[in-house]
Amino acid sequence: MIAAGSPSLFKGGKGCGACYEVKCDSNPACSGQPATVVITDECPAGVCLAEAAHFDMSGTSMGAMAKPGMADRLRAAGILKVQYKRVPCKYSGVNIAFRVDQGSNPFYFEVLVEFEDGDGDLSAVHLMEAGCSTWTPMVQNWGALWRYNSNTGKALRAPFSIRLTSDSGKVLVANNVIPASWKAGATYRSLVNYS
Structure with missing residues (x-):
């Protein structure tokens, strides 16, 4: 799943992106289970630069953090607080x-x-x-x-x-x-x- 992120998350844009596990529990639609996203670009100015860590996630990425059947509700929530950690990127069976x-x-x-x-x-x-x-x-x-x-x-x-x-x-x-x-x-x- 794809996302853009604050410069601190993207680490200067080296390589093909940084991978993170993200999860939310601040909304009733959040599953609390982590989803892996790939930061492929720096997100635009504004809130992305105002916060030390900000994920500008695709609809698919947002939906992956939701309870079953609640993806649309979570996508409609707008800005959410998420927990995150850097993880190695894994493209099982896929070559560069x-x-x-x-x-x-x-x-x-x-x-x-x-x-x-x-x-x-x-x-x-x-x-x-x-x-x-x-x-x-x-x-x-x-x-x-x-x-x-x-x-x-x-x-x-x-x-x-x-x-x-x-x-x-x-x-x-x-x-x-x-x-x-x-x-x-x-x-x-x-x-x-x-x-």
Whole structure:
């Protein structure tokens, strides 16, 4: 389930999001049972910045905290106090995917890193072009988007391998994950994930 959160929850937007267990008991429709949400973005200003921790949850996420048959009532409650704790992200049976941004072209390449197990935070992303033996650092654009600009005036050579380094120091390589015939807007699934 998806949510946006205060900057302190999102931890600067690294990686593909931070996972939290959230639950409520301040409304009669609350089940008191935790639901896991993925913070995928920082929520807009206002109350999100005024509070140390604020979740701007999707309707599905709100409904997941409700007693059976009371999801609509809980969604209609508006702002609720929730209890929360950070948990590792778990995408059981799903490997990391790379969604190529619509603005990508032969000289500019940007990907969204999705479905990363573990702490959800990346400290570095590197790209290796076809025929190269060195990794080139990508720059975090915002959120889980990482980009590489060819400053040489030469077109980038695919297929691309992508190397991810988590905040905890774990390194994961998705070899040739972006094919030579890549398309802007397409998603390419790797054969790997953090365990």
